[in-house]
């Protein structure tokens with residue numbers, strides 16, 4: 478599976494209208510794929526569980542939901558975003574529509590001592606219902622999310638999905654280093670309660686980092702990632718979350 482190609486066709490299926498039930502073969506391969514997902518922080522324990530949509534509060538017409546549980550430590554939310562985006566893109570590659578569903582809740586809020594974080598709902602969808610022109614999707618202008626040389630990837634990574642389309646990322650490309658920041662100031666964050674914004678935006682950053690890495694690899698740009706703790710409680714507008722030495 479080529480992650481890069483999936484970036485152009487993925488989209489959020491807010492409602493799974495049409496489509497077909499996901500069959501046993503799909504479920505088997507999804508389970509296998511889940512077992513192979515690469516974490517950003519391997520020392521943070523996680524569990525990924527597949528349940529029927531009706532075992533959750535999600536009522537979007539999906540068949541199944543993938544539930545993410547994590548040990549509540551360090552950058553666990555970033556880790557889940559990074560892992561979950563691999564699954565999101567994998568589902569797309571199989572013609573299965575997906576939705577990161579932040580407001581959903583499962584029956585079990587704890588599994589083996591790990592806490593529930595977020596879910597991804599999915600269902601097999603018609604081939605023509607995937608995104609046809611990524612560049613028509615609503616996003617912040619490039620200059621609001623990237624400074625310095627765009628490396629031929631800035632105009633692709635900016636289409637990463639985020640909760641309520643908040644796009645809480647900023648990249649500074651300077652002196653052979655990419656510095657990645659998370660916006661901390663809530664600003665106009667749509668319908669989300671302010672205390673939830675930070676929670677989701679930390680997941681969004683993990684999603685963004687995964688997509689950034691997919692694009693760097695596609696362009697043959699090697700990198701050395703340094704993850705930084707997102708604990709800066711200063712008044713600064715942005716928190717530096719990672720540095721990629723190119």
Ligand SMILES: Cc1cc2nc3c(=O)[nH]c(=O)nc-3n(C[C@H](O)[C@H](O)[C@H](O)COP(=O)(O)O)c2cc1C
Nearest residue numbers: 488489491577578579580638639640641642677680
């Ligand atoms: C962490 C996260 C949580 C999300 N939660 C919800 C949600 O609760 N309900 C919903 O309809 N969409 C949700 N979304 C989907 C976003 O609204 C969507 O990704 C964004 O608007 C960009 O659109 P696109 O994914 O189609 O490119 C979520 C996305 C992310 C990344």
